[in-house]
Amino acid sequence: MVGLIHKLLFDLIEEMAGKEKVLEVKRKAGVDEDKAFRMDEVYDDDEWQRLFSATCDVLDVTQDEAETVFAEFFYKDSTKRWPMWFSMSKTAREFLQRQPKIHNGFATGVRDQKAGQAINDKFEIEHVEDGITVHYRSPNQLCGLYMALARCLMKHYGDEAAIEETKCLKQGDSECEIRIRWAA
């Protein structure tokens, strides 16, 4: 996972509960308190999972709740950090169609080829007449984050779609399959 995501998670914990809780999360996850995460560097997905799970424990929230709060935080940060992606797309559908490409752009900037490929492999989109079907495969199992971010985009652009998860890694499926359908 790219260090930008860690940075945002630590910022969120600090905003919600204070600096000491960030250190507590790191300790619980077995991460050195002084370890700095560079925004453009790729870090081990196992370590990310320990940090995210420790965050849920320390803030006393479920994974679903943590993903929803993190999505709001991530969305707000993205509108400021990358306004171009938001002005480039005129609808949530357009943005969601572009999302794998946006992510893969990060992979091309990564020096380690294997780490770059791991980012590339996480999302695949199938285009259907009335929407998209997302195939998400990642050891991080953040389908809740995906769906919460998709809802943020719908609010942002003022369009509405039905979101349904038809397969889930957390239920033992080989991928998460998320169907997003816009009314005609």
Ligand code: HEM
């Ligand atoms: C300006 C827009 C966005 C940028 C620049 C961006 C960037 C990133 C980056 C750099 C990562 C870390 C990838 C990795 O290290 O594997 C990430 C993760 C993720 N993003 Fe985005 N993102 C954006 C929008 C979105 C949107 C709109 C969605 C969903 C609708 C989304 C869903 C996710 C998910 C689910 C992950 C976790 C992937 C995993 O590790 O399993 N992102 N994003």
